[in-house]
Amino acid sequence: MLSDRRSFESAPRIGFAGAGAVACALAPCASRAGFDIAGFLSLTRSSSARAARKISKKAGEDRPRIFKDVSALADASNIIMIATPDRAIDGLDAELCKYIRSGSLVCHLSGALGPGALSRCRARGAKTASLHLLQTFPDRDSGEDRIPGTFAAIDGDAAAARFLMKFAKKLKMRPLILKNTDRALYHASAVMASNFVVVLYDWAVDTFARSTGQPRAVAAEALWPLFAAASDNIKKIGLPGALSGPVARGDFETVARHLSKFITKDERDLYGALSLRAAAMAVAKKSIPASGLQQMSGVVARASRKRR
DSSP, X not given: OXXXXXXXXXXXXXXXXXXXXXXXXXXXXXXXXXXEEEEEEOSSHHHHHHHHHTSOOOTTOOOOEEOSSHHHHHHHOXXXXXXXXXXXXXHHHHHHTTTOOTXXXXXXXXXXXXXXXXXXXXXXXXXXXXXXXXXXXXXXSSOGGGSTTOEEEEEEOHHHHHHHXXXXXXXXOEEEEOOSOOHHHHXXXXXXXXXXXXXXXXXXXXXXXXXXXXXXXXXXXXXXXXXXXXXXXXXHTOTTTTOXXXXXXTOHHHHHHHHHHOOSHHHHHHHHHHHHHHHHHHHHHTSSOTHHHHHHHHHHHHXXXXXX
């Protein structure tokens, strides 16, 4: 049980609802930065126990607890960080509002949802916010080193946002205040920059393997320097300067040959859409004339008509 009723600003004690990849990265970093971690609530005790074991016990502190229910989580914490899939947040808001104390901080870590997703807790007097880490966490073991330097997008009540700004800075993250943001589009941008990059790489590996007869493992290794260099170019050169390849050179017939080899309409449509986007970037880069965008549009349209 929480020993006193001090505010989350003066004596923060953080409990996590969810013990997945993000919680397993964020909680140990918060602990090392000096924040008291109350414990974890998860669908399975084993997940909570695994997350709790990642927290180094400090002198005079109890090891983080494994909470059996929402009531215990709310009683032991004055800050609750919801680190669950988006689909679970509404239900947790409905349950937490029954037990949350006025003046506590409740935030979720979703990118797609804003603080309005916690409206019931807010109505009960809690300060509410969203804290979204612009980082990828594919598993429970590889995320801690990625926290420093990560942008932390924050939106919420003034007191909540103020605390989360300090929290992010103490963890060496880069806080970014969001206001009046289209959360769906904002989150889509993050998906494009991370998840869909993986999907495109998987597609490239499949295409390389199919065209050469090489195993996927060889294809993935052969294409890796290209991927790594492209990422490095974005960082060092910026956009649109980092663009290279046939579209940037104006080799539109090369793109036409590419399109002719894709069997499915979905593949052709996606490759064509990306080629048009590349042409717009190439015009902005001034590596092709403005008329190049129209030429590229013609190539894509002809490829679409031939396959109907």
